[in-house]
Amino acid sequence: MLAKYSPVVIICLRKLMICLGLVLTVFEAKAQEFAFRRDQQQKQSISFKCIKNLIVVPLYVNGKGPYDFVLDTGVGPMIVTDPSIIDSLNFSMLRKIKVSGLGIETVEAFVSQNISARLGNAAMDHVPTAILKEDLFNLSGHLGIKIYGLIGYNFFNSFIVDIRYNENRIIVSNYGAKIKYRGEKIPIIVENQKPYVMASIEIPGGGTVNARFLIDTGASHALSLETLDGTAFPLPAKTISANLGMSLSGQIKGYVGRVKKFKLGDYTFKDVVAGFPDFKTISDKIDLTKRNGNLGADMLRKFNLQINYQQGFIYIKPNSLSKVPFEHDMVGMVIYLDQKEYKRLLIGEIDPNSPAERAGLCQDDEIIGVNFKAVDFYSLNDLTEMFKSKADRSIIFEIYRDKQVFFKVVKLEKRI
Structure with a gap:
């Protein structure tokens, strides 16, 4: 069922935050840091895949792999979503915690510090790890490639991490290495293994407020605005009702709209697409006193970032993506790859009165072709970008439903 929920906020909004808050209390103090295996090595460049704005890196776990993991400033301990990659995993010997969240009564997670990880030449033993017995997020279905987990704080805290979104690579450097910083320096605060930054935002009716945002490379959106005062x-x-995604904490309902101005440091962006999760639902379950919202990768990718957790700052420099306008899905539906049969591209939730609904598309339809090309011709990322490409553009879907084939024409519509 999780596969049918919107990937707009693929991992964000409390993604395991309740769970990991508990996990932190059960880890012992034997965790170390990532370090280069070669004594004299000071830095390394590592390529990544950028899929729906997320950074996907090749990680070796317990000497095997590589496995695709999301590099995510929004998580603390490493999260393994597919336990099959860990040989001889005996759940009965691991400490188990039960977590409740929005829309989910009980979720089991297991914690371990007997797992090693390596990214490039940077390795760490005894990585604090939360292990899920199943992929609750269906990251693989939403990203179109097999995703085995997420890695965050322990990696970012071990190095100065230079993320070059426009080059699809990161450069990791030891603290103390010679670094040429570029752009504007902005202070950050790292609390509970997560980085926060101050930014200003124009609110409806005029006026500007300073707000505190979680820096979240693992969230595909630009902004999530959760609370003010x-x-x-x-x-x-102008807003549209939206399902903002699925986290361990449950389904997040709310709205999508645009904010007129958002300013990070000296850089101002206009007409930014933002999600507004339902306040009552999340505030009943989540502590919102630490932040006003979440700064996601659709905004972050417009900069090349140099992140320094230990000294508490980032450098931001606009890149070639900085002028790309913010756009929301103009079709009004969720698509995902069937978790058991990855060759089946299915339609999940459809927004009411959206172009997709008006064209006669239905939930659970299988898409077998787009614009007279077999669906295998496209990646999920290709289709996501196509759905945001240009108002009034027509897209022809070839649909398989009830053992019949239909052709449906959807005209893209800028809804916000």
Whole structure:
């Protein structure tokens, strides 16, 4: 069922935050840091795949792999979503925690510090790890490639991490190595293994407020605005109802709209697409006192970032993506690869009165062709970009439903 929920906020919004808060209390103090295996090595460049704005890196786990993991500033301990990659894993010998969250009564996770990981030449033994017995996020289905987990704080805290979104690579450097910083320096605060930054945002009705944002490379959106002055963040005049995604904490309902201005350091962006999760639902379960919202990768990718956790700052420099306008899905539906049969591209939830609904597309339809090309011709990332490409563009879907084939024409519509 999780596969049918919107990937707009693929991992974000409390992604395991409740769970990992508990995990931190059960880990012993034998965790170390990532370090280069070669004594004289000071830095390394590592290529990554950017899929729906997320950084996917090749990670070796317990000497085997590589396995595709999401590099995510929004998580603390490493998360393994597919336990089959860990040989001789005996769940009965691992400490188990039970977590409740929004829309989910009980979720089991297991914790371990007997797992090693390596990214490039940077390796760490005894990585604090939360292991899920199943992929609750269906990351593989939403990203179109097999994803085995997420890695965050322990890697970012071990190095100065230079993320070059426009080059699809990161450069990791030892603290103390010679670094040429580029762009503007902005202070950050790392609390509970997560980085926060201050930015200003124009609110509806005029006026600008300074707000605290979680820096989240593992969230595909640009902004999530959760709270202001202890209550819901004010909505723009024009919004659409939206399912903002699925986290361990449950399904997140809310709205999508645009904020007129968002300023990070000296850089200002206009008409930014933002999600507004339902305040009552999340505030009943989640502590929102630490932040006003979440700064995701659709915004972060417009910069090349140099992240320094230990000294508490980032450098940001606009790259070639900085002028790309923010756009929302103009079709109004979720697509995903069937988790058991990855060659089947299925339609999940469809927004009411959306172009997809008006064209006669239905939930659970299988897409077998797009614009007279077999669906295998496209990646999920290709289709996601196509759905945001240009208002009034027509897309022809070849659909398999009830043992029949239909052709449906969807005209893209800018809904916000």
